[in-house]
Amino acid sequence: MDHLQLAAHTFSSRLILGTGKFSSAAVMLEAVKASGAQLVTVALRRFNREQLEDDLFGPLSELPGITLMPNTSGASTAAEAIKAANISRELSGSPFIKVEIHPNPQHLMPDPIETMEAARVLASEGFLVMPYISPDPVLAKRLEEVGCASVMPLGSAIGSGQGLASAAMLSIIIRESSIPVIVDAGLRAPSEAARAMEMGCSAVLVNSAIAASDNPAEMAAAFRDSTDAGRRAFKAGLMRESREAVATSPLTSFLGEQS
């Protein structure tokens, strides 16, 4: 079977959902179900133990077959992210932590230096660390070295809908990586999820494109199908693109000549 393997955990779905931007918890839950996702991420700042109707964690934790991956969105330093990871594990019981550290709350770009430090500490403490990063091939390898369960490079800026603007860098990360590469952020259309999977990504994470759709459950199902299609195409092996014209007079006819 073709499964997504994250440390000792296996998932048959390769679509991961973000949960933060939906018009209601009910709509979000419908989308999660329609997506077939088995792994979903939820921000610690949206855990609300005091006010259950405002809480995203509770309803998600009751969904059968779902593994929760808390995230540290809102943290701007390694120290804050480490603290948040520990609180998240305490509250959710999940070994996964999506390390998201963006010191600038406007553009939400991940801080590579703080992310590296948080990942190193959290991996050594036994977390399954899933770091959200800029598509930097060297950073991806450094994170692999300290024991991350995956790397999650952005396709393009969060909420930008610019798809795989980082495709060239992503392809280097995919080629070099020995841990799963999961494209996180920027995907707008299911076709972009399919393309990421065709490139050899292990999974994709989608939030805005589904939450902002007029019909989130239907869009979630479309992403489910396209992620699956892209993966199957990757496994089957894409026909090679023809990049070079073939010369009418053979260029290598000299080979084998006697003198």
Added chain:
Amino acid sequence: MTILPDWLTDNNDCRELKAMLRNRSPESLETMAARSRAMTLRRFGRTMPLYAPLYLSNYCSSGCAYCGFASDRTTPRRKLDEEEIRREIAAMKQLGIQDILLLTGERTAAVGFEYLKRAVDIAAESMQRVTVEAFPMSVEEYRELAGSGCTGITIYQETYDLLQYEALHRWGPKKDYLYRLATPERALEGGIKTIGLGVLFGLSDPVTDALMLYRHARHLEKTYWRGGISISFPRLRPQTGGYEPTYPVDDHLLARIILAFRIAMPDVELVLSTREKPSFRDGMAGLAITRMSIASRTTVGGYLEGESSGEGQFEISDSRTAEEFCQALRSRRIEPVFKNWEPAYNGPSRNTLPCS
């Protein structure tokens, strides 16, 4: 003589914004609304973080001509003691509020830094997020407030028009235009994470004020790159002091200004308070606004005692209950969010030195 910094008057960065504000055709407003709506939805999704203000005190040492709490008004003065602060916060929590904005007037002997810091300490015990709208402080004071759990400071310049500013701020510490202008920078240097900027529309030419507000925000973004920026759009309402706006801003122009800011600053939080009427708030919620106040009281002690008309800082136009307002948001497919912060992230941020 007061000399404005170059970044406040530089025209290079705001041509598109200026064009959007100068064009007053109804068609252009519709086009802007469509663009702003799509940008807001893409970046912020279908959620609306909510907060509520708590007026700690209406003591004030300044003489702002337009404010009901100015020091020459006959408004009865009062400040909440610690027990009263706890009771007001408990009443706010009953309404579901978990994100609180603490307010005072300009610094006085009765209400100074120690009092404010104590109020932040108390609020941080039970609220998920605490921000402050009070008097300008020093870098060291801001660092202490951040340590107590204050994550954001709101400080409006009121108007960037220097002549109007000096005429309207008749006496008191607020009369110093440049000191107030530099307040967000001191707060960021002190480790405050988010700065709320704004002008009080109605005090001066709204287009000029909007452009200078934009330049101020851009200057902070570039200089203190870790700083969060939010922009509010208060408009002069009937005040206790009876001040009439010299440059009234109607609904169409205010909407145009808000939409233009969303388009010019796609990632910045835009805030709208209960000064505005329900139809305007609900409409703008889906188009550009990404943070709103709810169930607000603008009198000292207003959550427990109820609001007595004419004594607040300004009159509230949206007096719907928390539940009614949430229902209105939900009917527009927007999820009200009461907790959108995690106290684990509290504490001074690293905004110690500006990028030069």
